[in-house]
Amino acid sequence: MRSNSARRGSSRFAKKVGEIRPTQLLHSSGVGALIDLPNLSVMVMGLDEWDLTHSTVLTEQRLLAQVKRRLGDQVEQLLMPPAVQEGNGFGNDALGYENLVGVPCSPFPRWMVCPVCKTLAPLSSGLFNLDPKPFAPERSRFVHTNCRAKKPPAVLPVRFMVACEAGHLDDFPWVDFVHRGEKCERPQLRLEEFGVSGEAADVQVKCTNCGSSRRMSAAFGEQALYRGAALAQVLCVAGAALLLGEGRRPVPP
Incomplete structure (x- = not known):
């Protein structure tokens, strides 16, 4: 898998960040999966990004016939996920061309928290x-370069996100x-935890610029969407998840 922060056709910012089996792409880790x-934590990009x-080309006519029977005759062929084949002359250069070939993914959630200074x-x-690791891509990570720690610590994806009933x-x-x-004017957020329970009531988000703070427990429950107009309704219209009135599709950061 490769993390890509550019649109299709540009591999300038692509980095290999891990590996999964082809069968995983067909089942639990397909397009849109986390x-x-x-x-x-990454999300597999849409086929238009591949x-x-x-x-x-997968030359299995009986399988192709079954797919056409389900989806229609517009299906022309079946393809394997993009991968560099052995014996193609590229070798095993972790810093070379083959490091840019793979299934595109994008970091999600796109908000991170530093475990040292709690910056959100x-x-x-x-x-x-x-911080890519070409020779050990599974160790790739994001780091907080300007943290007060002696070494830039690895940041963590936040464990809160929103979803509609359709799963968007x-x-x-x-x-x-x-x-x-x-x-x-200049929001600067911190995510603080009190105690060791990990419950939403013990997690607080705070803006160090204006002093505003709020416990995460306010984001749960039937009335969460209407408390102080802080959380707008999450709607699903025509297959698109709408948050705060803005429809978005998964795109690289």
């Missing part, structure tokens, strides 16, 4: 940098939640 890697240059921010903030996912609206819908 995959829990040792240090990352580079099929290195996909082998999205990957788009630039506070966290990917989106990031939790941290800024709107902690400010109860009010505007903050």
Whole structure:
């Protein structure tokens, strides 16, 4: 698998971050699925993001006939997931071309928390940098470069997200939640935990810029969507998850 922070056709920012079996892609880890890697949580990108240059045609006519019977005659062929085949001349150079071939994925959730200073921010903030490990891709991680720790600590994906009843996912609206819908000029968030239970009532998000704070227990229950207008309704219209009135599809950060 490769993490890609660019659109299809650009491999400039692609990095290999792990491996899964082809059968996993067909079952539990297909398009839109979350995959829990040792240090990352990623979502498999849509087929329109896949580079099929290195996909082998599956020549199984009976299987193709069954697929056409289910989906229609517009299906022309079946392809294997993109992968570099052995004996293609690329060798085993972990820093070379073959390191860019694979199934594209994107980090999700896109909000991370530093376990040392408790900084809570999205990957788009630039506070966290990917630390790729070409020779051990499963050890790839995001780190907080400017943390007060002696060495940049590995940051963790937040364990809260939102989903509609149809299963569409989106990031939790941290800024709107902690400010109860009010505007903050320069929100700077921290995610603090009190005690060892891990319950939502013991987890607090705080803005160090304006002082606003809120316990995560306020995000649960039947009235959570209506408390202080901090959490807008999560709707599902025409197959798209809408959060805070904005429809989004999974895209690289």
